[in-house]
Amino acid sequence: MSADAAGRTGITVGVPAETKDRERRVALTPSAVHMAVDLGHRVLVQADAGEGAGFSDEEYAKAGASLVPDPAEVWAADVVVKVKEPQPAEYEHFRPGLTLFAYLHLAAEPALTKALVSSGIRAYAFETLTDRHGLPLLAPMSEIAGRAAAIVGAAQLSASSGGSGTLMGGAAGVPPAKVLVIGLGVAGTMAARGCRGLGAHVTGVDVDLQRLYEHHLDGTVDATQISEQALVGEHVREADLVIGAALVPGARAPVVVTEEQVATMRPGSAVVDLAIDQGGCVETARPTTLSEPTYLEHGVVHYCVTNVPGQFPRTASAALSAAVAPKLLTLADEVAAGRAGTDEEDARLVGARNVADGRIVHEAVAEVFPDLGGADA
Ligand SMILES: NC(=O)c1ccc[n+]([C@@H]2O[C@H](COP(=O)([O-])OP(=O)(O)OC[C@H]3O[C@@H](n4cnc5c(N)ncnc54)[C@H](O)[C@@H]3O)[C@@H](O)[C@H]2O)c1
DSSP: OEEETTEEHHHHHEEEESSSOOOOOOOOOOHHHHHHHHTTTTTEEEEETTGGGGHHHHHHHHHHOEESOOHHHHHHHSSEEOOSSOOGGGGGGGOOOOOEEEOOGGGGGGHHHHHHHHHHHHHGGGGGOBTTTOTTTTTHHHHHHHHHHHHHEEEEEEEGGOOOOOTTTTTTTTTOOOEEOOOOOOOHHHHHHHHHHOOOEEEEEEEOHHHHHHHHTTTTSSSSEEEEEHHHHHHHHHHHHEEEOOOOOSSSSOOOOOHHHTTTSSSTEEEEEEEGGGGGGGOOOBOSSSSSEEEEEEEEEEOBBTTTGGGHHHHHHHHHHHHHHHHHHHHHHHHHOOOTSSTTTTTGGGGGGGETTTTOOOOOHHHIIIIIIIOOO
């Protein structure tokens, strides 16, 4: 940490290159780096970190960043901001005094959770930060993943992908594909709109009646269904494509579609479970990668990629960085003032706090790991 001529305390922010399979996003664009540098912070960007998203080292250098080749040097910063949850090879960088700000999805990541808790790090999760609009750091990626789900879902139904050969919009005299969207939040709404845009018949499922009412009125979906397992099962049997997007923030995703129900689907139909990053809302879903995105179970194609927006790094990095930068600057102020992780911390950050002082401090995450010191959180 250092104070500038005006007496403001700047911290060091590290932006490592992403290491997850085929992940090409970067957490901060050059314009966000410029903002942080302008406020007196030192920003270390790993060389080539922005390349996959179309941002060159020269652009970062022009914005005031220091480019460093060695990830260990980036991880030595006061605050590390990155996109995806750290991969096992990155756990060695965890240390007391380090503040991490990233997507963590701990409910589906027991090994990472243990590594964070035992290291003494402070970990803030993008996906649990709340404001009056909802989940502002999850929403931009959910928007992109939802739009993408319509595209990849439609592609899974093609015969060349091993699907049934059903076209979303059908044809004159041939009914359209039936799509079931589980959870009509940000991702589900965008997926439903995308599928309707392709001409499919879309049924939306949620536990929130008000949400169903609004989407019933605004025409996002053709039909709505309250989320009761037996009733949902009837739609699953008929569906060509099931898109999972149900979320209870911080918690393991609710299992809305059982294996028994998946087994009733026609061969060559498809499941795209976006909620897989929180464990999946379809029982047969298990995490897949961008390199190997699909597998067959009960004759149904499953696409359960945990970093769908990683395929659209230019758009996704710009959207994510715009949302993250203001929160990062608040976090940097709290770290500089020594308030991070304490009761005096800015209330706008509290929802994001997942791990501090060697224990889980987010209630919903703590319920998933009662043995990791979170039971009294
Ligand atoms: N795989 C990816 O690459 C990727 C990318 C972005 C987001 N996501 C994930 O997509 C999921 C949805 O995110 P979001 O931002 O749309 O969340 P959101 O909070 O906006 O919406 C979630 C919706 O699920 C509903 N819901 C909760 N329990 C339900 C149940 N039992 N049955 C039916 N609906 C239920 C809620 O009422 C809400 O409408 C999250 O798990 C998120 O992490 C995945």
